Amino acid sequence: MAFEPPPRLVRALGETAPDGDDWLEKLPAQAQQAVALRELTVERVQLPGGRSSLVVLVRTAEGTPAVLKLAPPRARPESERAALAHWAGRGAVQLLEAGTSEGVLLLERLHPDVSVRSLPEAKALLEAAGTLRRLWVEPPAGHPFETVAERTGRQAAAMRASAESDTEVAPLVQAALTAREELLAAPPERRLLHGTFRQSKVLAADRMPWLAVGPDPVVGESAFDLARLVRDRVEDLIASPSGAAITRRRIKRLAESLEVDQERLRGWTLFRAVESGVRARRVGRPRDAELLLEFAGWL
Numbered sequence: 001m002a003f004e005p006p007p008r009l010v011r012a013l014g015e016t017a018p019d020g021d022d023w024l025e026k027l028p029a030q031a032q033q034a035v036a037l038r039e040l041t042v043e044r045v046q047l048p049g050g051r052s053s054l055v056v057l058v059r060t061a062e063g064t065p066a067v068l069k070l071a072p073p074r075a076r077p078e079s080e081r082a083a084l085a086h087w088a089g090r091g092a093v094q095l096l097e098a099g100t101s102e103g104v105l106l107l108e109r110l111h112p113d114v115s116v117r118s119l120p121e122a123k124a125l126l127e128a129a130g131t132l133r134r135l136w137v138e139p140p141a142g143h144p145f146e147t148v149a150e151r152t153g154r155q156a157a158a159m160r161a162s163a164e165s166d167t168e169v170a171p172l173v174q175a176a177l178t179a180r181e182e183l184l185a186a187p188p189e190r191r192l193l194h195g196t197f198r199q200s201k202v203l204a205a206d207r208m209p210w211l212a213v214g215p216d217p218v219v220g221e222s223a224f225d226l227a228r229l230v231r232d233r234v235e236d237l238i239a240s241p242s243g244a245a246i247t248r249r250r251i252k253r254l255a256e257s258l259e260v261d262q263e264r265l266r267g268w269t270l271f272r273a274v275e276s277g278v279r280a281r282r283v284g285r286p287r288d289a290e291l292l293l294e295f296a297g298w299l
């Protein structure tokens with residue numbers, strides 16, 4: 001079978017590829033090798049797939065449905081492996097092999113075409129939040145994960161550079177950077193976080209109703225993780241005449257249900273929305289940037 005990377009993956013990795021990166025060119029051969037090594041039977045490549053990895057639906061030599069995931073080093077697949085091993089299936093997809101074949105994960109098969117986004121909005125938020133709560137555990141001793149301070153520090157530097165050349169976004173960037181500094185001054189806890197949690201990262205499963213996939217794990221406070229969920233279905237929020245009010249109610253409801261400080265959640269939601277909006281603007285996705293920055297302006 002030809003392992004042609006889906007267009008969505010090609011576009012997304014093209015936005016972040018360093019000069020000279022040839023991971024996409026090598027991907028078909030790497031996928032063939034990974035399949036042969038594990039004696040897997042390939043069913044299909046998952047489409048449209050993710051933005052950071054190739055996902056292939058397979059069966060093991062014993063006939064067990066599984067997922068083969070291949071990701072470039074910049075997507076931090078080994079960090080994902082470590083987090084999934086630590087969660088051991090509690091709230092997240094399970095690893096099916098303990099090996100450390102670099103950039104290759106063999107995972108429990110969920111229902112890839114059924115995410116929590118298929119539910120009505122209120123129910124989707126409730127189920128997603130319940131799944132996220134199960135992931136917030138103490139990180140392992142000597143853990144390999146980035147901290148929120150480290151990750152957002154890199155992002156803050158890129159945001160400052162963008163604001164210097166794009167005065168239109170400068171006020172929002174400054175507000176986001178100020179919020180970050182205040183939030184990092186006194187973090188309330190250190191937990192292992194999913195890192196990129198949203199409704200589309202929660203899939204239907206057999207051993208539990210819903211399980212999380214695709215973490216980019218980070219260690220820090222819970223509000224950072226929850227912040228990405230606040231802006232889910234942002235296009236619907238922007239289209240609604242009461243979008244700003246809905247957003248405020250969502251922040252309040254999520255903060256109360258997960259026992260997170262409401263102002264800290266608002267602050268991280270602001271930072272993460274501005275960071276995503278500025279990055280979208282920088283890589284040539286003006287529509288996404290417009291939505292995200294308008295949303296951030298409500299905060």
